[in-house]
Amino acid sequence: MKKTFLFEALHAATDEEMAKDPNIFVIGEDVGHYGGSYKVTKDLHMKYGDLRILDTPIAENSFTGLAIGAAMTGLKPIIEGMNMSFLLLAFNQIANNVGMLRYTSGGNFNLPLVIRGPGGIGRQLGPEHSQRLEAYFQGIPGLRIVACSTPYNAKGLLKAAIQSDNPVIFFEHVLLYNLQENIPSKEYTLPLDKAEMVREGQDVTILTYSRMRYNVLQATEKLLTQNYDPEIIDLISLKPLDIDTIKTSIKKTHKVIIVEECMRTGGIGAELTAQINETVFDELDAPIVRLSSQDIPTPYNGTLEQATIVQPDQIVNAVKMIC
Amino acid sequence: MDLKQKKDSLSNLELTQSEILTLYEDMVLGRYFEDMCAQMYYRGKMFGFVHLYTGQEAISSGVIKALKKSDYACSTYRDHVHALSKGVTAREVMAELFGKETGCCKGRGGSMHIFSKEHNFLGGFAFIGEGIPVATGAAFQSIYQKQVLHKSEELSVTTCFFGDGTTNNGQFFECLNMAALWKLPIIFVVENNQWAIGMAHPRSTSVPEIHTKAAAFGMPGEEVDGMDVLAVREVTERALKRARAGEGPTLIEALTYRFRGHSLADPDELRSFQEKEAWIARDPIKRLTTYMIDNNIATSILLETINQKVKSVIEDSVEFATNSPEPSVKDLHKYLFL
Numbered sequence: 183m184k185k186t187f188l189f190e191a192l193h194a195a196t197d198e199e200m201a202k203d204p205n206i207f208v209i210g211e212d213v214g215h216y217g218g219s220y221k222v223t224k225d226l227h228m229k230y231g232d233l234r235i236l237d238t239p240i241a242e243n244s245f246t247g248l249a250i251g252a253a254m255t256g257l258k259p260i261i262e263g264m265n266m267s268f269l270l271l272a273f274n275q276i277a278n279n280v281g282m283l284r285y286t287s288g289g290n291f292n293l294p295l296v297i298r299g300p301g302g303i304g305r306q307l308g309p310e311h312s313q314r315l316e317a318y319f320q321g322i323p324g325l326r327i328v329a330c331s332t333p334y335n336a337k338g339l340l341k342a343a344i345q346s347d348n349p350v351i352f353f354e355h356v357l358l359y360n361l362q363e364n365i366p367s368k369e370y371t372l373p374l375d376k377a378e379m380v381r382e383g384q385d386v387t388i389l390t391y392s393r394m395r396y397n398v399l400q401a402t403e404k405l406l407t408q409n410y411d412p413e414i415i416d417l418i419s420l421k422p423l424d425i426d427t428i429k430t431s432i433k434k435t436h437k438v439i440i441v442e443e444c445m446r447t448g449g450i451g452a453e454l455t456a457q458i459n460e461t462v463f464d465e466l467d468a469p470i471v472r473l474s475s476q477d478i479p480t481p482y483n484g485t486l487e488q489a490t491i492v493q494p495d496q497i498v499n500a501v502k503m504i505c
Numbered sequence: 506m507d508l509k510q511k512k513d514s515l516s517n518l519e520l521t522q523s524e525i526l527t528l529y530e531d532m533v534l535g536r537y538f539e540d541m542c543a544q545m546y547y548r549g550k551m552f553g554f555v556h557l558y559t560g561q562e563a564i565s566s567g568v569i570k571a572l573k574k575s576d577y578a579c580s581t582y583r584d585h586v587h588a589l590s591k592g593v594t595a596r597e598v599m600a601e602l603f604g605k606e607t608g609c610c611k612g613r614g615g616s617m618h619i620f621s622k623e624h625n626f627l628g629g630f631a632f633i634g635e636g637i638p639v640a641t642g643a644a645f646q647s648i649y650q651k652q653v654l655h656k657s658e659e660l661s662v663t664t665c666f667f668g669d670g671t672t673n674n675g676q677f678f679e680c681l682n683m684a685a686l687w688k689l690p691i692i693f694v695v696e697n698n699q700w701a702i703g704m705a706h707p708r709s710t711s712v713p714e715i716h717t718k719a720a721a722f723g724m725p726g727e728e729v730d731g732m733d734v735l736a737v738r739e740v741t742e743r744a745l746k747r748a749r750a751g752e753g754p755t756l757i758e759a760l761t762y763r764f765r766g767h768s769l770a771d772p773d774e775l776r777s778f779q780e781k782e783a784w785i786a787r788d789p790i791k792r793l794t795t796y797m798i799d800n801n802i803a804t805s806i807l808l809e810t811i812n813q814k815v816k817s818v819i820e821d822s823v824e825f826a827t828n829s830p831e832p833s834v835k836d837l838h839k840y841l842f843l
Contacts, residue, residue, distance in 0.1 A: 204654055233653050239686070244638040244679035251642020254627060255577070257649060274635055287620035287628070288611030289840040324841050347843040 183364040188330075191337035191365060192222045192298075192354065196260065198369060199344040200230055203258065206344060207234040209249050210262030210299075219264050220300060220359045246272035246297070250279045254291040260344060263299030266353065267313040280349045281324035296343045298352035302393055302443055303491055305357070309479035312487075317449045319351055320421050327420040328374055329353040329392040334365045335418065338372030350374065353420075355393040377424040383413035385505050386437040389428065389454060391417040394441045394492060401497035410501055420450050428454075429462050436467040437504050441492055446474035471500050518739040522802055524570075528734050529797065529808065531570055532562040532790050533815045535586035538595055541819050542585065542602060546769050550827075551602040555616045558586040560764035563789035564696050565590045567737025568664055568757075571745060577663040579627040579640035582617035587666055588629075593621045595822035605829035612832045613840060625661075633667075634674035637693070640665035641680045644691035644754075660690045662748040664741075667694075670701025672715050681756065685722040688753035692744045695758045696731060702767040703775045716758035724754050731759030732789045735796070762787075 186194070200206045207230075208223055214237035217224035227235035238245040246269070249259035263269040269276065276297065284293055303312040316327055328343060328350055330336035336354070343350040380395060381402065390398045395416050402412055413431050417423065432438060438458060440451040451472045458470060473492045480490050520528075539557040546555050558565065561583075569578055569590035580587040588598055593609055601608025602616055609621045610629075617631035627643055630636035644663040650656040671677055672695055684691050695715050699706045707713050719726025725747070729740045737759055744755035762784035766773030797803040 207649070207653075231653070233649055239679065239682055241675075241679035241683070244641070244676050244683065247635060247638020247676065248642035248645055248680075248683065251579075251627065251639035251644075252646045252649070253642070254639065255643045255646040257646050274632060275638065278632060278635060279630075279639065283620075283628070284843070285840045286610065286614045286618045287622075287840075288609070288613045290610065290620040290622040291627075292843055 184367050186333045186365045188333045188336050188361045189220050189222050189359040191333040192340055195337045195340035206258045208260045209236045211264045213262050242268050242271035243275050246275040253293045253295045259295045261297045265311055266299045266301035266315050277322045281322040292347055293349045294347045296350050296352055300356040301353045302355040303480050306484050308482045312480035314444045316420050317444050325351055327351045331392050331395045333363045338370050342371040342374050357393050375419045377427040378416040378418050380414040380416050383411040385411045387431040387435045388412050388414045388439045390441040394443050397494050398441050400494040404498050405501055432462045432465050439471045439500050441473045443475055445477050447477050468504050528566045529793055530811050531566040531590050535562040537815050537819045553615055554768045556583040556768045557765050558583050561761045563734035563737050564731045564759045567734040568741045571741045575661045577625045577643045579636045579665045581667055582631045584619045584629045588619045588626050591626045592624045595818050596825040599822035600826040600829050603826040606832045607829040634671045634676035637676045637680045641684055644689035647690050660749050662690045664692045669697040669706045681722045684754040685724045690748035691754045693756045696761055697758055698761050698763045719756035726756040728758045731761030732787045734793055
């Protein structure tokens with residue numbers, strides 16, 4: 183075991199995979215000499231050279247398309263969105279080509295590529311840098327969407343995403359890069375389509391992902407002192423949802439609270455709610471509770487920003503209300 | 506724009522009789538194929554937006570027939586003829602347009618999404634400009650093969666086709682920059698047919714001479730008469746030589762005209778009769794025919810034999826498409842993921 187920051191876990195995953203497969207390359211803004219804005223590719227250009235750690239001009243739609251062309255012709259690109267919000271500028275390439283091209287071409291071309299980078303609300307970064315693109319991307323056919331949340335799962339999931347022959351959108355979170363924990367020294371991967379059981383419990387199923395996992399855990403500390411016993415599931419796979427794991431839990435607890443950083447309307451929680459209603463409605467003893475961010479641009483002011491996203495106390499109250 | 510015909514476009518180009526006949530046959534294939542598409546569209550055999558290439562054949566044949574099988578071609582929504590020139594069979598393209606399982610994309614793509622991995626044909630991109638980055642990526646892959654994977658084969662070259670309207674789109678400028686920066690083996694071919702649906706080129710473009718924009722990126726830009734297949738072939742050979750030698754990209758602006766509307770759904774009301782007539786008089790197939798006969802390269806009997814051969818290929822493609830099975834609904838989700 184080795185004490186590792188989350189950004190180091192992502193670095194190690196990239197390095198290990200690149201060492202094994204010379205077709206893998208990283209492409210993005212400041213991924214090379216600068217080392218990536220969160221240092222996920224720090225110094226890799228020295229080991230692999232400038233073509234394998236390719237610093238691009240600031241041209242998101244075009245460098246994403248370039249990676250697509252490279253993937254179609256045999257390479258395995260890892261695209262870093264310096265901030266995932268910047269990839270709104272690459273939305274056409276991601277939607278039309280990353281998502282649909284394999285299908286549209288009748289299987290002529292595979293797209294073994296990963297698009298990764300930080301999403302989510304940080305600390306007073308203002309509305310444009312605080313977006314959660316998972317809801318925008320979930321409507322695109324042909325994409326897998328994964329959100330990591332710990333150094334351990336970040337490494338195993340990123341390695342699996344890089345090894346995958348299908349395109350994967352891989353969300354990190356600006357506030358989680360400096361999390362630290364012991365992770366195995368030897369190589370491992372984790373399945374891209376499996377949710378993670380964070381805590382087993384009996385009273386209520388709390389479904390969450392990415393940074394909100396930690397707000398849920400904070401709330402849980404309080405809840406435990408008051409004799410509540412929540413089950414916490416980190417979704418990991420935002421598309422497709424691991425509905426089997428979710429169903430199994432609901433059959434035990436019969437109550438669901440969704441805690442997400444996504445905006446409420448049309449978000450991941452909205453899709454979860456629909457799928458749960460469609461598949462295990464009869465098991466529910468209460469309406470699903472959805473705790474999401476407000477449907478507003480994330481304000482700069484710190485107090486307002488906090489009021490935009492779900493706070494631990496809201497989670498505590500929701501559990502008390504439903505149980 | 507200088508619309509004068511060059512008297513002798515062969516001056517710097519040495520092609521054998523058989524190479525010239527290949528160009529002729531390929532242009533006729535493109536012409537007859539598109540004529541048949543129009544018929545089949547109006548008979549309700551194909552659907553959606555169908556954009557025909559009629560009039561522009563000299564560019565597809567002049568550029569793509571100079572390529573090797575290992576080279577790449579990347580097209581737009583007006584892609585049938587580029588695919589045919591790259592070697593995708595008329596059967597596979599026609600069956601795709603009919604939406605059949607035997608189409609090159611199993612009936613999933615249709616007219617604007619022709620792909621063939623076997624022929625290094627990268628698409629078939631329906632939205633303006635989105636093929637340019639993809640083509641640039643294929644060219645990046647070529648230098649990666651050489652410099653990172655140390656493959657000893659010569660550089661493969663990517664040809665990337667798009668229209669005049671696309672050159673006002675950011676992806677055009679962004680990719681010219683990256684291609685020049687990294688000396689990628691790519692040839693950008695602007696088929697300037699002067700109309701972006703109903704938008705006349707000078708109404709949308711501050712500097713209408715597109716080839717001059719190459720200078721901003723430090724790459725050669727060449728203007729060529731896109732109705733003269735031999736002239737197109739000649740500039741392509743120059744650009745190919747540069748690309749293979751690792752000297753980087755070239756921008757070719759081929760001046761041309763589409764003889765039909767933007768798509769088969771376009772009433773084509775804005776282009777003047779006189780303008781159309783002037784360009785139809787410069788038909789690239791008639792032009793090569795005259796050239797070959799005047800220079801004793803081929804007899805009209807030989808050319809007619811080729812025409813008949815191509816006609817039978819097209820008829821066969823329609824028969825093949827007609828008799829091919831529809832994709833099975835049980836395979837609706839097939840090809841989404843590997």
